[in-house]
Amino acid sequence: MLKKIVNGINAGVLISIGGSVFLACDSKYVGATFFTVALLCICYKGYSLFTGKVGYLPEKHGKEEFSVLFLGLLGNAIATILLGYAVAYAVPNTKEVAQTICEAKLNQAFLQTFIRGCLCGVLMYLAVSIFRDHKTPLAIIFCIPVFILSGFEHSIADIFYFAASGIVSLKAFGFLMTVILGNAIGAILLCAMTLFKEEKKNG
Numbered sequence: 001m002l003k004k005i006v007n008g009i010n011a012g013v014l015i016s017i018g019g020s021v022f023l024a025c026d027s028k029y030v031g032a033t034f035f036t037v038a039l040l041c042i043c044y045k046g047y048s049l050f051t052g053k054v055g056y057l058p059e060k061h062g063k064e065e066f067s068v069l070f071l072g073l074l075g076n077a078i079a080t081i082l083l084g085y086a087v088a089y090a091v092p093n094t095k096e097v098a099q100t101i102c103e104a105k106l107n108q109a110f111l112q113t114f115i116r117g118c119l120c121g122v123l124m125y126l127a128v129s130i131f132r133d134h135k136t137p138l139a140i141i142f143c144i145p146v147f148i149l150s151g152f153e154h155s156i157a158d159i160f161y162f163a164a165s166g167i168v169s170l171k172a173f174g175f176l177m178t179v180i181l182g183n184a185i186g187a188i189l190l191c192a193m194t195l196f197k198e199e200k201k202n203g
């Protein structure tokens with residue numbers, strides 16, 4: 001159990017670093033490009049990132065897979081919350097940027113947030129599955145900037161941004177739960193449709 005949480009914490013640390021560089025960059029294009037360092041390192045090191053693992057539930061959905069997924073999510077949240085506050089303290093100007101970003105997120109309607117979360121889930125599943133199946137980082141290098149520049153929502157990165165902003169409210173919690181749900185559904189649906197296509201092809 002502890003190993004699974006620590007694996008999630010490691011992934012959360014890297015997402016926090018990716019979020020930090022995004023907040024620090026004047027150009028969102030540069031920030032989105034350098035954010036890729038987070039998922040690249042997570043995939044190469046084999047750390048447990050919720051948005052990278054949840055899409056595989058249609059393939060394997062036993063007790064062990066759910067344990068890895070939810071303990072990893074717990075570790076992701078612990079790391080991003082702690083580092084969100086730490087970065088806001090250590091690099092004060094990032095707090096103002098995070099506040100602006102998070103206030104805009106809270107103005108989104110539920111359905112807008114949910115759809116953005118689903119589309120991010122699709123891209124995350126593609127990035128990780130292509131890395132796993134073809135041993136290439138190309139999908140990560142392109143999919144991460146695409147979801148950021150498109151305005152799609154990544155739940156673990158958003159936890160970091162909200163912690164860095166200092167915004168704590170029921171509305172913020174509801175927003176994050178919506179994004180987690182959207183990320184999961186988007187990734188799971190794409191994986192399920194891929195498996196269905198393969199079964200039809202083989203059948």
